[in-house]
Amino acid sequence: MKIGILGAGAMGQLFGARLQIAGQAVVFIDAAPNTINVLNSEGIALTTEDGAEHTHASAGLASDFRDILDLVMVFTKGFHTAPALESIGHLIGPETHGITLQNGLGNGVELARHFGPDRTWIGTTDFPVDLERPGVLTTSNSGKVRFGSYSARQASVLPWPFRVLQEARLNPVLEVDILPVIWEKVAFNAALNTLSAVSGQTVGQIGKSKESKELVDHVLAETAAVAASAGVVISLARVKAAITNAYENHGSHKTSMLQDREAGRRTEIDYIGGAVVRLGAEAGVATPVLWTLTLLARQPLPERRTVTPR
Incomplete structure (x- = not known):
């Protein structure tokens, strides 16, 4: 071949x-x-x-x-x-x-x-x-x-x-039926990649933050609702289990979206969280948390300043 x-x-x-x-x-x-x-x-x-x-x-x-x-x-x-x-x-x-x-x-x-x-x-x-x-x-x-x-x-x-x-x-x-598999991966990435790109947190740091995990749950619920509007039923339990595994076994990992954002490279936000938001808008499904995170992820990071001690 x-x-x-x-x-x-x-x-x-x-x-x-x-x-x-x-x-x-x-x-x-x-x-x-x-x-x-x-x-x-x-x-x-x-x-x-x-x-x-x-x-x-x-x-x-x-x-x-x-x-x-x-x-x-x-x-x-x-x-x-x-x-x-x-x-x-x-x-x-x-x-x-x-x-x-x-x-x-x-x-x-x-x-x-x-x-x-x-x-x-x-x-x-x-x-x-x-x-x-x-x-x-x-x-x-x-x-x-x-x-x-x-x-x-x-x-x-x-x-x-x-x-x-x-x-x-x-x-x-x-x-x-491959679509539930793809949407579950999208939900996983929309939650961890987008949040890490915005917050600067590693996967493990997200898992240790009550507030971050609450945002993750909101993103998962919104993504599942958009998938359902497209006729695709995903297992939130399976996605949450995969995320928990990532917290526990890949804690030091910086997501690719965070690495791209820190390096000033274009991210895949429009194909992950952004795509979910767009499809939700077309179907009349609200995605307020993911919409906000997506807007933030599109912003360039401010230049880091070096402070010289006096």
Whole structure:
């Protein structure tokens, strides 16, 4: 299989390395010259609880590749999805499938425009990955991929993308109805990512604050109400259990949205909390707490001043 990894960040490198080690022909498509150069010259070193593995890598700009791909896995930030897919139009054939495991809402719509609804797969992953630097990763084998058909059409046998992921030890689970899974991940991220980006708190600090946990509960309830207005029923108990696990086991973690905001980079707020607020407004569902947090998260952080003691 010829597989394209669109977006060679931490998660893209993890999935691409696993697929390459399993014998697939993988290309990493990115726009960052440093990442491209390092992957081409050094490959990818992957460390898990079972030991270390290494694989070579073929990386480049979209324009560097010519062969039609069998599968494209998209790992870009949500705001890069549309232009990234446009850039690989020459690599998409009539039988090419696309998978998105990105955070947030709306990415599946973009993929369906390029691959067609019946060749588009949407889902989530909970693989942890620590990117020490481009090409050097640490992860766990305990993660999984939950995905399903964008068009909700189910084959009588497991689709070939499932088998490809399974052979790469990516622990796929094919869901008959993937939307509750995606909305539960959105609720999780809308609560923790948005609040941390606004407050500057780590996940553990949120878990130790009565007021912060109250805000989390409000965001979860609002997100569940918006999901219900779209005909999707989510399990708040399951989301709260995942959040509690994050409090207890990932307390020092700074969410990606907080890291982006501190670095002055664009965040994915419009694809997570912002998307929930927008859909709520369209459906007449109020989201006052998430609306407020979303507005605050869009504001630039003030410049830090260094105070010199007298």
